[in-house]
Amino acid sequence: MFITDYIYKAEVSLFKKEEYKQIESNEFLKILQASKGAFVKFKPYSKVKLYAKNDTIYNIYFSQNNQYFKIAGSTYSLPQKQIKKISELFNF
Numbered sequence: 077m078f079i080t081d082y083i084y085k086a087e088v089s090l091f092k093k094e095e096y097k098q099i100e101s102n103e104f105l106k107i108l109q110a111s112k113g114a115f116v117k118f119k120p121y122s123k124v125k126l127y128a129k130n131d132t133i134y135n136i137y138f139s140q141n142n143q144y145f146k147i148a149g150s151t152y153s154l155p156q157k158q159i160k161k162i163s164e165l166f167n168f
Contacts, residue, residue, distance in 0.1 A: 082128040082129045082130060082132075083101050083105060083126050083127065083128055083129075083134075084101065084127055084128070084129055085098065085101055085126075085127040086098070086099050086100070086101035086104045086105075086124055086125070086126050086127070087099065087124065087125045087127075088122055088123070088124045088125075088165075088166050089122065089123055090121070090122050090123075090168065091120040091121055091122055091123050091137065096125065099124070099165050099166070100165065101126065103161075103165060104124070104162070104165060107154070107158045107161050107162050107165070108145075108152075108154075110154060110155055110157075110158045111145070111152035111153060111154050111158070112152060112153055113150065113151070113152055113153075114144060114151045114152055114153040115151065116144050116151055116153070117151075118139040118140075118144050118146075118151075119139070119140075120137035120138065120139070120146075121138055121139055121140035122137070122138045122142075122166060122168070123135060123136070123137055123138070124136040124138065134147060134148070135147070138162075138166075141159065141163075142154065142159050142162045142163050142166070143159050
């Protein structure tokens, strides 16, 4: 996906709410590493902003059950164990 060493901060919000709360970026990135590519369309439910040290902001959109996410036009799926972890991390 992208170089995780450059990420220093992560925030999550419900989609279109723009009420972000900070989440543990290292834990979040570890969870995403278990993902696999997927060809799925979904309606975004939440949005994560990842802040990189080079002033780039990556937007990641998640499905309602957090099984799928999209970044930079590519869609990925998470295994059940990682879905539970990310849901606990988001804590909506």
